[in-house]
Amino acid sequence: MTQLILVVDELSAWEPYFPSDNLVDFQTYLKQSTGKDAPRTRVINLCRTDKYLSNGYYCSLLAEARGQHVIPSVATLNSLRNKALFAFGFDGVGEALQRLAESGNEPVRELKVKSYFGQCALPGLLPLCRELFERLPSPIMELSFKLRSRWELAGLSTLSPKELKGEEEDQFAQALETYSRIIWRKPKSVKRCRYDLAMLVNPDESLPPSDPKALKRFIKAGERAGVNVEIITRKDYQRLAEYDGLFIRETTAIDHHTFRFAQKAEHEGLVVMDSPTSILRCANKVFLAESFTKHGVPTPKTLMVSPRQKDAADWLERELGYPLVLKIPDGAFSRGVYKVQDRAQLQDTLAKLRKASALVLAQEYFFTEFDWRIGILNHQPIFACKYFMVKGHWQIYRHNEEKEADSGAFVTLPTYEVPKAVLNAALKSVKPIGDGLYGVDIKEGKGRVAVIEVNDNPNIDHGVEDVFLKDKLYDIVIEDFVRRFEAA
Structure with a gap:
């Protein structure tokens, strides 16, 4: 009370x-x-x-x-x-x-x-x-x-x-x-629950981490585990202390209310997934690039460059050749990622990015027909998907001027069918980040495995990531919240 x-x-x-x-x-x-x-x-x-x-x-x-x-x-x-x-x-x-x-x-x-x-x-x-x-x-x-x-x-x-x-x-x-x-109102529950978990969503988000059918399955998983899972939105910021935990199911960013929610929840002593630290570390590709280098995580050849640097084009051309990929540090869902084919396009893209960020990432272009997405929770793999490129495009998402996006096909597999090198790279990449819920994007081909990025709130959509485990996937996530509640 x-x-x-x-x-x-x-x-x-x-x-x-x-x-x-x-x-x-x-x-x-x-x-x-x-x-x-x-x-x-x-x-x-x-x-x-x-x-x-x-x-x-x-x-x-x-x-x-x-x-x-x-x-x-x-x-x-x-x-x-x-x-x-x-x-x-x-x-x-x-x-x-x-x-x-x-x-x-x-x-x-x-x-x-x-x-x-x-x-x-x-x-x-x-x-x-x-x-x-x-x-x-x-x-x-x-x-x-x-x-x-x-x-x-x-x-x-x-x-x-x-x-x-x-x-x-x-x-x-x-x-x-x-x-x-x-x-100050207490959320009502049909039956007495051991814990209350707030699940932050944005009903108007075009590409949310979980679709409405998946959100309902998280709620049902909560009922099975004795956890009252309640959907909240941005307007419920001041209600956070009512709950025992916060589960963010909205695309996160640093200068954004999702990060403030995570900070406030952590300050209130709630179990938070993902934590402010995870958001900070995953949201910026510069941090990830340095972390991967330090911990020996396999990646495409990656360089950091200031788009204002006078010899930037010469240096990137010499070190990476064409095609190459330029990325702003805080893009999500393939936004802010540019494939560069020649010198003119490189100079134009660098000029475009000068106002967006003081640093950009440049990577060798590593073509594969699909990207692996390995879902990891508390340092354990819980799902695996192959996301295929959009037909006629080089990414798994293609954004249009109407702010909509096409996505490619997918195949969901049991984690034991994933190549060992892919799983090892995924686990190695999240080790310095934390013990939360992450989605690791990995390319595999030509005898190589390369981690592209780690996402702090990976997609869990009904009919995609849950195809193999079905409701068990949602149970795994909620049961981990229970473990954290009890540990706290």
Whole structure:
């Protein structure tokens, strides 16, 4: 059972609002004792937090020391004091700010807007407020904007309910009610389960790691193992502490909410698959290339080059010849990968990539009719597929201008039928990355085996990766979560 505590500097600060059994003042919260059998507790710190070593600062510090989930956290308070972090522009909000600036008698060059749990009264600024609340969760924030060459977020500060007036009080109360109703509710289960597992998905993703039929099978596998598997989306960020684990079934990236979900879940003590460390290491092909070299993993000949380097074309031409392959470090599903046939195409592609990344990877072109995908969980192979190239194309995916993709045929095999050299290379490649769930892409041909990359959240789709093991594949994944829950 989770309990909620609202902490204010003094109870008088709550006079404009409805009474609440969850409300305590700072002195009362300070004297509360906690033991190892204390219920899971969440704290909304509504004290003034704008000063270092204030009541509000100590409230968050005490909550974290007591093992309680608190907003704002101490890390958030420290970040909010670093004003330099916010001197940047935001796409999509300039027009909304300009309309607000011109709504009065005279145009203004400075504006302040209040955000309550990521909500605000201006629809045009809602995406920004939500994004900031995800990154820096704090009950009440005041956003300061300045018009320079464009509108910029010049600063953020926290406020207490006592500093609000009139309509602001109503907006805050409504936002708190909405936030509390969503965040503190416990997910319902048909039967009593040992553990609760959140499965993060994006219903609008065109190439998700698992299709809806596979997601249903993960849920069924959870039922068989006594695990309540609940699908969540990006909007459920603040609910993470309700669960025992997080299973990411959405394409991950570093500068993306999936990475923030992984970080938050790990901070809350959840079992996370895949972990922030795995995402960091797998998402960047530069890291993988260096890791493969250090640990003796067989790969195509690979070079790292700056696309701004004057002699880059000469060097790559001399070392790799044609055709060669250029890759941006953080591409996924064959995006950001270019096959280069000659000098003119090489120079054009390097010019194209200058704005995308300070470094690009160049590899020898190693043609095969298919790529192996070896699924590995906790250093054990759990599935094996051959993904064939799209007809008339050199990759297993072909993207078009409508942001859709064609994919080639596949064959799913039992892992014991995979050539030993392929399995060994796959296992060797993930050893320095972690013990999570990975998909290793490998080329095999001409007497060679070459690891292309390691994916941190590999595809598990119904009718593809599960063809051989069927429901057992989903059981294996969920049972590994149970093992990790029990170990924790």
